[in-house]
Amino acid sequence: MDLREELPDDREAVRGLLLEAFGDHGAVVADLADTLRDTITPDSGLSLVAEHGGQVVxxxxxxxxxxxxxxxxxxxxxxxxxxxTPGHQRRGVGSALVRGGLEILARGAVPLVFLEGDPAYYSRLGFVPGGEQGFRKPSLRIPDAAFQALKLPAYEPWMTGTLVYSEPFWRHDAVGLRDSET
Incomplete structure (x- = not known):
């Protein structure tokens, strides 16, 4: 498996991967990724892919x-x-992608990385609940345990406060959990 920066030619493969991996929620996630991709600059942000046998997995x-x-x-x-992709899950691909991205970000001026996710999974990668570190989540719909942060070398103790998601997360309604419709 090779890890590398996403290239323009990978866009459709990544979209298909997100649609497959996220099931019913896939369209929202794929649309969010398409919008977020346009905000990435050489100095801000990162998009990585894992490739196996010439396929983005x-x-x-x-x-x-x-x-x-x-x-x-x-x-x-x-x-x-x-x-x-479902066929490559539980083989360390996701962990390798996250660790690879964190290593790249740690070499720069990025002080913190936040996420919403499963604490059992992300705690293995060094993430800790944000509230326990003095951070406030951007929405009440985010479960406390799911709101997590990782401090990188550029972090300074005065850096506390509220996470403010970039506009695409709100536009795509991709923040926290919504009540399920019955």
């Missing part, structure tokens, strides 16, 4: 959001989405 994206800290706004990254 995994994807992770890190994009810029803000931490509303008492001193000033702080540029941070949000890990979302991450996906692996």
């Amino acid at each position: 995994g994807h992770v994206m890190f994009t810029r959001s803000l931490l509303d800290a008492p001193r000033r706004l702080v540029d941070v990254q949000v890990l979302s989405p991450v996906a692996v």
